[in-house]
Amino acid sequence: MAQHFTSRHIGPRQEDVQQMLDIIGVKDLDQLIEQTIPDAIRMEGDLDLNEAMSEQAYLAHIYGIGEKNQVLTSYIGCGYYPSNTPAVIQRNILENPGWYTAYTPYQAEIAQGRLEGLLNFQTMAIELSGMEIANASLLDEATAAAEAMSMLFAARTRSQQKASVNKCFVSEDMYPQTLALLRTRSEPIGIELVVGRLEDFIPDASFYAAMLQYPSATGSVKDMTAFAASCESAGVKLAVAADLMALTLLEAPGVWGAEVVFGSTQRLGIPMGFGGPHAAYFATKEAYKRHIPGRIIGQSIDVEGKPALRMALQTREQHIKRAKATSNICTSQVLLAVMAGMYAVYHGPDGMKQIASNMHDRARMLAESLTAMGYQLRHQAFFDSLCIEADASLKASIAQATLAVGINVGYGDDHVMIACFEGMDDQQTLELTQAMADAIGKEVVDLSTSLQSVLPEAVLRQSEFMTHEVFHAYRSETDMMRYIKRLERKDISLNHSMIALGSCTMKLNAAVQMLPLSWPSFTNMHPFAPKDQAIGYLTMIHQLEDDLSEITGFAATSLQPNSGAQGEYAGLMVIKAYHASRGETQRDMVLVPTSAHGTNPASAVMAGMRVALVQCDASGNIDLEDLKSQAEKYGDQLAALMITYPSTHGVFEPAVMEITSTIHQHGGQVYMDGANMNAQVGLTSPGLIGADVCHLNLHKTFAIPHGGGGPGVGPICVAEHLADFLPGHEAMETGGAQGIGSVSAAPFGSALVTLVSYGYIKLLGPKGLLESTRHAILNANYLKARLEGAYQVLYTGEAGRAAHEMILDCRPFKATTKVEVTDIAKRLIDYGYHAPTVSFPVAGTLMIEPTESESKAELDRFCDAMLGIHQEIMALEVDGADLSMNLLKQAPHTMAMVTSDDWDRPYSRMEAAFPLEGSMDNKIWPAVRRVNEAHGDRNLICACVPISDYA
Secondary structure: OOOHHHHHHOOOOHHHHHHHHHHHOOOOHHHHHHHHOOHHHOOOOOOOOOOOOOHHHHHHHHHHHHHOEOOOEEEOEOOEOOOOOOHHHHHHHHOOHHHHOOOOOOOHHHEHHHHHHHHHHHHHHHHHHOOOEEOOOEOOHHHHHHHHHHHHHHOOOHHHHHOOOOEEEEEOOOOHHHHHHHHHHHHHHOOEEEEEOHHHOOOOOOEEEEEEEEOOOOOEOOOOHHHHHHHHHOOOEEEEEEOOOHHHOEOOHHHHOOOEEEEEOOOOOOOOHHHOOOOEEEEEOHHHOOOOOOOEEEEEEEOOOOEEEEEEOHHHOHHHHHHHOOOOOOOOOHHHHHHHHHHHHHHHHHHHHHHHHHHHHHHHHHHHHHHHHOOOEOOOOEOOEEEEEOOHHHHHHHHHHHHHOOEEEEEOOOEEEEEOOOOOOHHHHHHHHHHHHHHOOOOOOOOOOOOOOOOOHHHEOOOOOOOOHHHOOOOOHHHHHHHHHHHHOOEOOOOOOOEOEOOOOOOOOOHHHHHHHHOHHHHOOOOOOOHHHEHHHHHHHHHHHHHHHHHHOOOEEEOOOOOHHHHHHHHHHHHHHHHHHOOOOOOOEEEEEOOOOOHHHHHHHHOOOEEEEEOEOOOOOEOHHHHHHHHHHHHHHEEEEEEEOOOOOOOOOOOHHHHHHHHHHOOOEEEEEEOOHHHOOOOOOHHHHOOOEEEEOOOOOOOOOOOOOOOOOOOEEEOHHHHHHOOOOOOOOOOOOOOOOOOOOOOOOOHHHHHHHHHHHHHHHHHHHHHHHHHHHHHHHHHHHHHOOOOEEOOOOOOOOOOOOEEEEOOHHHHHHOOOHHHHHHHHHHOOOEOOEEOOOOOOEEEEOOOOOOOHHHHHHHHHHHHHHHHHHHHHHHHOOOOOOOOOOOOOOOHHHHOOOOOOOOOOHHHHHOOOOOHHHHOOOOOOOOEOHHHHHHOOOOOOOOHHHHO
16 A cells, blocks of 8 residues: 555556557566666665655554644744735645646746736735735745845946945844845945944935835834935935735825835635745836835736736846846745735735834733833834833743743744734734733733824825725625636636646645645744744654655755745855855856756856856767866856756766766866756766756655745755755754855755755655656657657657656748748647747757646647647648638737637638647636736736726
8 A cells, every 4th residue: 555656646557558668669667767868877776765655554644743743822023924825825726736837827828827826916916005016926035135135236327336235134023034135145245234223224325225115023103104215315225114904994005205125925715834825026116116025926918909918028047148137036836826826815904004003002901011010111112012021031931931822933043023013913912911920920901902103194094095996896706716716717727737848847746745735733923933943844844854855865954935036046156155264255157058947147146256157969969078168267266166967958978977076177067957857867877977966856856746836846966065054044053064144044945845845855755756757757758759750859869768858849840831830839828738848958849748647548638639730730731821810920819819700711710719638528618718928028017907998
């Protein structure tokens, strides 16, 4: 029974495998692996991991780990709060594969539901913050702060850049995790961070920006109008970290002068989860639309002029801007942003204002009681958080009294914090008040229910917010359920059909791995809770770190980076710290192959390094002579080589050990991008090929679902000589003895979803992981064998094999039929499929990765679709058909189009809508026709507008 899960995870049945091998042309799977992976880098023996568990055994095991956590009532605050996830959102989004298995919405026509959910999120952020434009989320509040700092730095006026103005003032009353990450991110790009008291800061021309927390980290609420005006008059741009829930009561920072407003949306129905994942919001003025990090969802039109949503300004994506990118955010938090946006839709402005008012009322009641007992409050005006002056002795007394009744409060150097939260009731208020009374030997003072507001009139909200009808239309659960389902039906997700995206590894996200994400023992843990309360989490985390170290052949792992791009950045910063420890600070040159992911050069620049490109040869491999020449050229300036293995071209380069050895000979380190780790696990490893550090995409190889473009986790694994430099954190001891600064807001990043990868490894065990990799290679080569007669496979290994993915060259079709790769991608929608990766890493191509979890039947259906499209292309060549009015150029075909009374096309409705036999049984209709990309960029609209505006 222990191996049962492996047979559930891997798609092809035993009887299918031999048929697939026959078509490939090998006698067995061993022979295929031998022809795919070079002998010199193949592992001997199994991974040293625990044997596989059955699903039942795993659920009992992970339940026991969760029981080791002590989940106390949390008043710690500091940006993380107990929150209530509406059950209709939990059941229909968080726990629904229709939402959590979707891919990033690059194909807008079959992502209209997700895009609308994100547009709601952006609209909420824009209106609550008082800004003009917002993105579709960032990773967490601290990284959003770093992006604000970097964006305003990149957007300095010419005179500021000429004068080398590089100082950014930051209020000392910001969350400590944000301050720590700002320090990490500022130094490499030449920003001088000046931290101090707001009251002491006098803006002048030597500063390009200022940043503050609102309400402050210690809970203070003040009228910031005069401060904002002083910044504006000095040409200093103001960035504000603001609590969206507080902004339902407090005037929007955009009204009083902010240029950028950002923060976390965790308290909008998202569990704390020991630190994440949570969606950050980022809103600014339209003047910064070419600088804003992350992704923007914009309103556009389709070819008929009807409203359509899409990802706007896609030229900002790193695979295009590369080393010129101002941000390396490749992963947003789409699933969490959709949930936060739906929370706003469900509650509406009145409901959210009522929730905020309840928090404020609780804080006022506590303030009166505590003051009557003799406690001294630092601030008399506050929203939900009280700052109590406390020396070491008083803090110890409070800790003893609160812990005794299952309560956590927050602690600073000279104060105690109490943060009220959604759903806090009379009993909890009484228990907290009693504990605080016991701490100083006082009686509880009766709680008043008729307090006057402690907020100054000048800070109260006057501007309207969330006025769009979507925030007023769905109050009953019935209506909300139907709205969510209506959006879900507009999207293709993994629960509908295979998503064969090369380099993105859209594999099974097993339900058994997902279940614990809803368990209170994991969801309700504050990331800054005392370590002795998080024994379960830490047990799971350290075991996962050990397992990932074993799988990669390295000595140590950090789970802190909460996206693949963050992992890249962290890995390069570790390399930089290693060189500095050896007195080699001049090593700042990173070599990057031309085939690399676009985030690679962007990450290098963010780490304060220079980039030099290494050419690839005609076979798609790194050009060894060019590599050696570059390594020789830069000599003692060489910091690192960034490679992807197998390559982004889907090939195990046979010279990889010569490549890594060349870099080491010149004193550099080798960074391996782990995007293609799905082809390595159990067969070879980064350590074996000679790499020094790699990042892993847990949301790819290790089964965390994409969620429509996030959550992601990008841990880094390092060789022994780099272990001392793994990232640390302000709130909890972690990382190396000489660790770089934090790279995420929480000590272990998005800790909650690492449960998925932990379960993936425990359920498969060493043999299951190995078989998964072998079958990933089998499935890819099976697709290659079936398709290569119709499509040219661009790159293969020496024996003609693909790794776990391949590139199909679609460029030859254009000359004779005008069919482009985009047309093929759109036509695949009619066949019921999300397109593979389009035009990356080579323009005019499709990069296909089937993963091990797809069955032969599904692989065959996909091949039938691709071969059917090829026949449609060939018909254009032979028949001399209309090269604009054809199945491909007109794709995708909507229901409205196919059922219209008017049909004047030279092909039938059946050919348009149901090209594959059996497709009627599982048809998903695109919600819109082909989207007009250029129109959306020329007319950027990134908030909800009435449909009448399109008239």
